[in-house]
Amino acid sequence: MTVKLVRTQGVTAPAGFRATGIPAGIKASGKLDLALVFNEGPDHHAAGVFTRNQIKAAPVQWSQQVLTTGRLRAVILNSGGANACTGPLGFQDTHATAEAVAAALSDWGTETGAIEVAVCSTGLIGDRLPMDKVLAGVTEIVHEMAGGLTGGEEAARAIMTTDTVPKQVALHADSWTVGGMAKGAGMLAPSLATMLVVITTDAVAGPEMLRAALNKATGRTFDRLDIDGSCSTNDTVLLLASGASEVTPSQEDLDAAVLAVCDDLCAQLQADAEGVTKRVAITVAGAANEEEALVAARAVARDSLVKTALFGSDPNWGRVLAAVGIAPVALDPQRISVSFNGSPVCVDGAGAPGAREVDLSGEDIDVLIELFAGDASATIRTTDLSHAYVEENSAYSS
Amino acid sequence: MTVKLVRTQGVTAPAGFRATGIPAGIKASGKLDLALVFNEGPDHHAAGVFTRNQIKAAPVQWSQQVLTTGRLRAVILNSGGANACTGPLGFQDTHATAEAVAAALSDWGTETGAIEVAVCSTGLIGDRLPMDKVLAGVTEIVHEMAGGLTGGEEAARAIMTTDTVPKQVALHADSWTVGGMAKGAGMLAPSLATMLVVITTDAVAGPEMLRAALNKATGRTFDRLDIDGSCSTNDTVLLLASGASEVTPSQEDLDAAVLAVCDDLCAQLQADAEGVTKRVAITVAGAANEEEALVAARAVARDSLVKTALFGSDPNWGRVLAAVGIAPVALDPQRISVSFNGSPVCVDGAGAPGAREVDLSGEDIDVLIELFAGDASATIRTTDLSHAYVEENSAYSS
Numbered sequence: 001m002t003v004k005l006v007r008t009q010g011v012t013a014p015a016g017f018r019a020t021g022i023p024a025g026i027k028a029s030g031k032l033d034l035a036l037v038f039n040e041g042p043d044h045h046a047a048g049v050f051t052r053n054q055i056k057a058a059p060v061q062w063s064q065q066v067l068t069t070g071r072l073r074a075v076i077l078n079s080g081g082a083n084a085c086t087g088p089l090g091f092q093d094t095h096a097t098a099e100a101v102a103a104a105l106s107d108w109g110t111e112t113g114a115i116e117v118a119v120c121s122t123g124l125i126g127d128r129l130p131m132d133k134v135l136a137g138v139t140e141i142v143h144e145m146a147g148g149l150t151g152g153e154e155a156a157r158a159i160m161t162t163d164t165v166p167k168q169v170a171l172h173a174d175s176w177t178v179g180g181m182a183k184g185a186g187m188l189a190p191s192l193a194t195m196l197v198v199i200t201t202d203a204v205a206g207p208e209m210l211r212a213a214l215n216k217a218t219g220r221t222f223d224r225l226d227i228d229g230s231c232s233t234n235d236t237v238l239l240l241a242s243g244a245s246e247v248t249p250s251q252e253d254l255d256a257a258v259l260a261v262c263d264d265l266c267a268q269l270q271a272d273a274e275g276v277t278k279r280v281a282i283t284v285a286g287a288a289n290e291e292e293a294l295v296a297a298r299a300v301a302r303d304s305l306v307k308t309a310l311f312g313s314d315p316n317w318g319r320v321l322a323a324v325g326i327a328p329v330a331l332d333p334q335r336i337s338v339s340f341n342g343s344p345v346c347v348d349g350a351g352a353p354g355a356r357e358v359d360l361s362g363e364d365i366d367v368l369i370e371l372f373a374g375d376a377s378a379t380i381r382t383t384d385l386s387h388a389y390v391e392e393n394s395a396y397s398s
Numbered sequence: 399m400t401v402k403l404v405r406t407q408g409v410t411a412p413a414g415f416r417a418t419g420i421p422a423g424i425k426a427s428g429k430l431d432l433a434l435v436f437n438e439g440p441d442h443h444a445a446g447v448f449t450r451n452q453i454k455a456a457p458v459q460w461s462q463q464v465l466t467t468g469r470l471r472a473v474i475l476n477s478g479g480a481n482a483c484t485g486p487l488g489f490q491d492t493h494a495t496a497e498a499v500a501a502a503l504s505d506w507g508t509e510t511g512a513i514e515v516a517v518c519s520t521g522l523i524g525d526r527l528p529m530d531k532v533l534a535g536v537t538e539i540v541h542e543m544a545g546g547l548t549g550g551e552e553a554a555r556a557i558m559t560t561d562t563v564p565k566q567v568a569l570h571a572d573s574w575t576v577g578g579m580a581k582g583a584g585m586l587a588p589s590l591a592t593m594l595v596v597i598t599t600d601a602v603a604g605p606e607m608l609r610a611a612l613n614k615a616t617g618r619t620f621d622r623l624d625i626d627g628s629c630s631t632n633d634t635v636l637l638l639a640s641g642a643s644e645v646t647p648s649q650e651d652l653d654a655a656v657l658a659v660c661d662d663l664c665a666q667l668q669a670d671a672e673g674v675t676k677r678v679a680i681t682v683a684g685a686a687n688e689e690e691a692l693v694a695a696r697a698v699a700r701d702s703l704v705k706t707a708l709f710g711s712d713p714n715w716g717r718v719l720a721a722v723g724i725a726p727v728a729l730d731p732q733r734i735s736v737s738f739n740g741s742p743v744c745v746d747g748a749g750a751p752g753a754r755e756v757d758l759s760g761e762d763i764d765v766l767i768e769l770f771a772g773d774a775s776a777t778i779r780t781t782d783l784s785h786a787y788v789e790e791n792s793a794y795s796s
Contacts, residue, residue: 053720126744233723304702325631333454350524389702390784
């Protein structure tokens with residue numbers, strides 16, 4: 001399979017998908033805040049992965065139920081409010097939104113039920129959505145979308161919150177395509193490291209095949225992006241297949257394509273994370289097993305003292321050892337080694353010559369930790385902890 | 399038992415203890431950097447609690463071995479270098495320090511073996527100590543200490559690193575006393591939430607009685623102080639008993655006195671934590687058991703988004719729910735409630751009227767989370783995440 005990744009295209013790159021974004025007035029700023037992704041078919045297969053947070057937003061509760069059918073005709077997404085922790089009335093709002101999308105699509109000529117409409121929301125937790133604006137927006141956006149087959153970028157823009165750039169990518173295989181968009185600049189964490197992602201494909205693939213590809217891909221990408229250890233109430237990743245290419249890829253090829261799209265979106269999320277000044281990859285090698293490699297890498301990726309040192313371009317490797325030493329994993333304190341950007345800073349548990357002079361002034365920092373407890377390895381993507389992170393997050397709801 | 403807490407006294411408040419601090423030249427700044435606490439007896443009973451980090455500094459490895467005897471005559475402590483991750487040579491340095499203290503005390507007239515001397519170090523991880531200065535300092539400090547029965551405050555000052563004030567306290571019971579000193583302004587975390595603490599008492603108490611009192615006290619105090627989730631390679635808490643009061647308290651009274659001293663030192667550590675602008679207490683109530691209450695409270699206490707919101711005096715309770723929701727504990731999403739400083743902000747999983755207007759501009763913030771899963775509760779002390787924290791920790795080793 002020869003593939004080409006293009007970042008100027010997104011969810012409307014595959015055949016059979018329409019999308020757009022509009023300003024519905026949910027955000028006080030008047031910016032784009034409502035997005036629709038519509039699958040024209042002929043197939044309407046879908047799979048989803050959701051936050052593992054016990055506190056699930058109303059749209060997550062709704063979409064999880066919808067996805068049990070393995071079928072989706074449309075996804076409606078809003079920024080400007082998470083509709084999380086809003087009680088039974090918040091769930092009614094989500095339900096009403098899905099009903100309104102179904103009614104508008106039916107009016108437009110595509111008979112649709114609410115059960116075929118997933119809902120995603122992002123923004124501040126705890127407030128009800130302005131439903132008059134949401135419902136008026138739904139009618140408008142269906143008409144807007146009817147205008148053409150493009151609009152992926154508007155949709156990607158309409159789901160932004162503290163993101164500074166829209167995130168989208170398309171992967172063109174020989175005769176079929178996968179496209180995706182993502183948003184999420186904070187609250188990126190394990191158990192699903194992003195807020196909202198929609199991936200589309202014109203491949204012919206049933207729900208089981210989609211589910212397998214999506215689970216494998218998110219496990220190696222979004223689940224391994226950990227910006228601040230926080231995990232959202234709204235995290236959702238959806239994969240929709242139209243079958244419009246009439247090509248049925250092998251499971252292996254579909255897996256590879258979905259993984260590549262998720263990996264690229266993941267890199268875009270990391271690069272635009274709140275307050276990021278360094279893109280950091282923490283790799284743990286020589287672990288007893290992959291799970292322990294992940295646990296150890298995550299412990300380092302979440303350590304505030306490591307993250308602030310990296311912000312200061314300070315090769316303070318002792319903090320890396322202190323962080324990994326508290327992780328519940330097997331390691332050999334007499335042999336453990338650490339390198340920064342390929343330069344050894346700690347060998348056999350003690351400082352290497354020149355360790356304090358390693359130059360970390362660039363934007364990318366690779367941290368490699370070798371535990372000498374086995375053969376497994378894993379990488380977590382994270383960022384530094386900067387003044388800008390503190391600034392942005394100390395004044396978000398106000 | 400009637401008791402009185404006095405913060406102007408420390409480890410030399412109980413009878414039978416001498417201490418002092420000197421500038422030995424370990425710190426480039428020329429500030430106090432070497433402390434000695436000496437137990438004149440008649441008893442020399444002791445107990446210790448150490449970091450659970452797998453990467454243990456040389457002085458921790460040494461002192462753990464020493465404490466297996468249940469006996470201590472002296473504790474030598476240095477700031478200006480952690481002597482962690484320094485390999486076999488670093489361990490030899492610790493051993494040589496203990497030998498030097500024993501020799502100097504023997505010269506002075508108190509026959510002492512190295513096995514009766516605990517060693518504590520704090521500072522940057524990864525560098526060898528300047529042993530010429532340490533060993534010269536040891537001789538000097540024993541002579542200095544010989545001068546009088548006070549000196550607790552100098553000792554408390556000599557163990558400071560990024561601390562801005564010395565921390566000490568004495569508890570006077572009817573006819574016996576417990577005194578203590580502590581240092582630690584960063585790397586405060588679970589599994590032992592401080593860097594170095596020495597507690598002294600003139601009560602008559604054997605090693606078993608001391609160990610029981612110390613374990614109970616640290617479990618409820620230092621283990622529940624979590625500033626940044628990081629855990630040091632050097633954390634050490636020591637309790638020494640001279641028996642000089644000739645009073646044998648009940649286990650219950652000793653437990654209460656040691657707990658009160660640890661609790662007060664803990665509050666002092668929290669108040670002087672790196673970059674602190676808010677003292678925050680996270681209480682989880684209605685948990686299935688105490689362990690789950692602790693796990694949930696710790697998850698919230700470590701959440702960067704919660705901590706930055708509190709820095710901004712922002713009653714962003716949704717972040718509290720998102721943080722507790724990812725903790726592996728039983729909770730009822732439909733009933734969970736949160737209050738800030740006694741004002742309900744979330745009731746039955748949804749926002750309470752006026753939640754966004756709760757005033758958090760003061761220096762103390764109490765967060766109460768009720769899970770409705772049982773009757774257990776626990777409190778974790780933490781702080782906000784401020785610009786000053788980032789500043790201080792991005793430029794520590796340089």
